[in-house]
Amino acid sequence: MGTVLAWATLAVWTGLALCHSWFWRTDQRLPPLVRPEIWPSVAIVIPARDEAGLLPETLPTLLRQTYPGDARVILVDDGSSDGTSGVARALAVPNGLPLTVTSPGEPPEGWTGKLWAVAHGVREAGDVDFLLLTDADIAHDPGSLETLVAASASGRDLVSQMAVLRTATFWERLIVPAFVYFFAMLYPFRRVNSARWRTAAAAGGCVLVRRSALERAGGIGTIRGAVIDDVALARAVTSAGGRIWLGYASKVRNVRPYPRLADLWQMVARSAYTQLRHSPLLLAGTVVGMIAVFLAPPVLALTGSWQAAAAWLLMAATFVPVARYYRQPLVAGLLLPFTAGLYTLMTLDSARRRTGWKGRTY
Structure with missing residues (x-):
């Protein structure tokens, strides 16, 4: 036996x-970039709940993004009790991207707090071409926004990158790479990126989505109760006929510590x-x-x-x-x-x- x-x-x-x-394999990196003649407008939506400690490390990296088109940052305070809104306002960068700090109040029945905050940020963004949905613990290297938009210019409706996770402690070094390995085993990136397969997935820390594609999918409300919201969003976009792409990041980092x-x-x-x-x-x-x-x-x-x-x-x-x-x-x-x-x-x-x-x- x-x-x-x-x-x-x-x-x-x-x-x-x-x-x-x-x-x-880790060779699924951003697809060929296409610099558009007219750069589309982008709103960066950041849901944040009790993130005052991490925002000084992450929010300025977005506010300092240089982008050839119109772009703004919307931080949505999801009922924080640690002064997240005040910290965010204090981090506004002179001559940086415009910053709006807002709060939607408590989520209605059937909504997760994060998605209620995201939906509020999407409404606040108005009629923009793209939405960059990124978490409060994600730092973006210079040029990240421009690169993401250029990767979407060839017709992709959702482009997502698996942020580089922190591996500073023993347990992070043991657990985190395996987490990414298991995720890729469950959702092989090549299948996500191929029209021949119906596999749909995204990495919630960094998702650039075309607003028209999001609306065709029914908006954030269609996934309002999803706990694994990134995969749910990717499925909604593909179900509505959208093209998606998922790969490994080089300019996007998750800075949240998991020391124990x-x-x-x-x-x-x-x-x-x-x-x-x-x-x-x-x-x-x-x-x-x-x-x-x-x-x-x-x-x-x-x-x-x-x-x-x-x-x-x-x-x-x-x-x-x-x-x-x-x-x-x-x-x-x-x-x-x-x-x-x-x-x-x-x-x-x-x-x-x-x-x-x-x-x-x-």
């Missing part, structure tokens, strides 16, 4: 490595069961799958199975591009089974708790 399982793990990892749209395992645990657990549509059957299948795919190879390899050892090495090899992207040791992939075990426990923990974020539960 052990030999059969070992061969099965090797077959699974061979299939994942060669037949799952090269999910493990407990912080990362909370980040994953708050939405993992939602990703499984709150289905006990999907939860059971996910747990079994994680054990069979990630944990079985090293366990069987320790019993002397060369097939399982080969599967473990193949698993580690597929992790190399993500490790390089995050400047981690190339042998980090050998720890992927341990990290997968942690993610499995986080997913189980997610099933026992209510979804919540910053004082709100859904």
Whole structure:
């Protein structure tokens, strides 16, 4: 039986490595840029709840963006209690992009707080051509806005980049690259970017969407209760006939710290069961799958199975591009089974708790 399982793990990892749209590669970067003759107008919408501590590191990077067309920044204070609005106003940059700070009040029944804030920002933006939806913990390097718009000029309705996440602590270095790896396994970027597939996904920290495409999709209201709002938005846009693109960032960074395992645990657990549509059957299948795919190879390899050892090495090899992207040791992939075990426990923990974020539960 052990030999059969070992061969099965090797077959699974061979299939994942060669037949799952090269999910493990990190070469999906911004498509060819097209500089438009007339640059479209853009409103940057930032929902923020209790982000006074991070805004000094992120908001100025947007206010200082140089853009050839009309652009403005709208920060929507989602019921903060830490003075987020005042901090934001104090960060206004002379000769920078115009800044509006507003608040929509508490969300109505059926809305998440973040999406209610985003919808308010979209209304405040008025009749602009594009909306850049970005989080309060995202910093943009110079030229980020111009590059995103140029990438959309060839007809794409939504362009999203997976922001480079922080990896300063031990737990961040262990958990964060694996998070990106698992996300790409679930939503292979090449499939998202290909018209031949119906896979739809986005990375919520940086989403540039054409306003007309958003309106065709029904607006933010059509996803008003979504906890995993980035994927829901991408699905809505593609369902309305829009073209989307998702890739790895080079000019967009997430600066939120997750110094302890407990912080990362909370980040994953708050939405993992939602990703499984709150289905006990999907939860059971996910747990079994994680054990069979990630944990079985090293366990069987320790019993002397060369097939399982080969599967473990193949698993580690597929992790190399993500490790390089995050400047981690190339042998980090050998720890992927341990990290997968942690993610499995986080997913189980997610099933026992209510979804919540910053004082709100859904």
